[in-house]
Amino acid sequence: MQIHEFKGFPNPARVRMALAEKGLFDAASFVQVDVPGGAHREPAYLAINDQGVVPSLVLDDGTVICECTAITEYLDHLAGDPVLTGRGAKERAMIHMVQRRVEAGFLDAVATYFHHATPGLGPLIETHQNPVWGERQRERAIATMHWMEQRLAASDYLVMDRFTIADITAFAGFAFAGFAAIPIPDACPRLAAYAERLRARPSAAVAA
Ligand SMILES: N[C@@H](CCC(=O)N[C@@H](CS)C(=O)NCC(=O)O)C(=O)O
Known part of the structure; x- marks a missing residue:
């Protein structure tokens, strides 16, 4: 492939x-x-x-x-383990729900901020900028980080206490947020530790 x-x-x-x-x-x-x-x-x-x-x-x-x-x-x-998208109806639904929220509210929100409210990839690529919408998405990304902070009170990962596709999306969100200069809020210490945990995975070394 x-x-x-x-x-x-x-x-x-x-x-x-x-x-x-x-x-x-x-x-x-x-x-x-x-x-x-x-x-x-x-x-x-x-x-x-x-x-x-x-x-x-x-x-x-x-x-x-x-x-x-x-x-x-x-x-x-x-392939087999680890199963990233869940086993069984309830597990698959929970993972889908959290993944979607992290994707829309964090990764895609950071991307929208970057492409609309910063110079982004430059004038060749950024042909339809809307800075107001971009800034609103930065606020959404920060709100989602606070939401993730709350989820991490119960477990080391975002769903089911084990690594899933939701954590992969979060990993990409942290990478993009670093690039777009949106820091993890000081009020989110569990999130900061979680981001480090994701970056320490062997799979992170080949991802970046
Ligand atoms: N939802 C898509 C997002 C893909 C995406 O936006 N990729 C970015 C690179 S990180 C891209 O190709 N951007 C080019 C552009 O927007 O012009 C996916 O999951 O594949």
């Missing part, structure tokens, strides 16, 4: 981390798409991913799977 990505960017890092957690990293080959240079908006890449974002997974039979959550779901079914 091929992963089309831009190494070092937050969303590709999610798939790299999932591959490493599942022991599948060496089963993938990586194709770099020059996102800062705009290659993700060229016809060659849009033919793979019509949304013009990375990463994309291309299977050996030509099937294309986009969206980090869908790619992770696929990888999770290819």
Whole structure:
């Protein structure tokens, strides 16, 4: 299988981390798409991913799977432990719920702040900026960090007291937040320790 990505960017890092957690990293080959240079908006890449974002997974039979959550779901079914997306109805629903909240409220909110309220990737890429909306999303990201702080009172990870796809999304969120200069609030010590715990995982070394 091929992963089309831009190494070092937050969303590709999610798939790299999932591959490493599942022991599948060496089963993938990586194709770099020059996102800062705009290659993700060229016809060659849009033919793979019509949304013009990375990463994309291309299977050996030509099937294309986009969206980090869908790619992770696929990888999770290819190999055994750790199970990232849950076993059974209740566990899968809980993980989905928390993952979605972290994705929308933290990772995507940080990304929106970065692309709309800062110079982002520069004028070639940032063609439709809305600074007011970007600033609102920065506030949302901070509110979500406080929400995660509360969840971490009960366990070391965001769901089920073990590492899941929700933690992968949070890992990417922390990476992006660092890049966008949104610090973890001082009032969130459990979150700061949790971010360190995620960065210490072997899978984090290949993700960044
Ligand atoms: N929800 C998508 C997000 C993908 C995404 O936004 N990727 C960023 C890189 S981290 C990108 O390609 N940005 C290019 C752009 O927005 O022009 C996923 O899960 O794959």
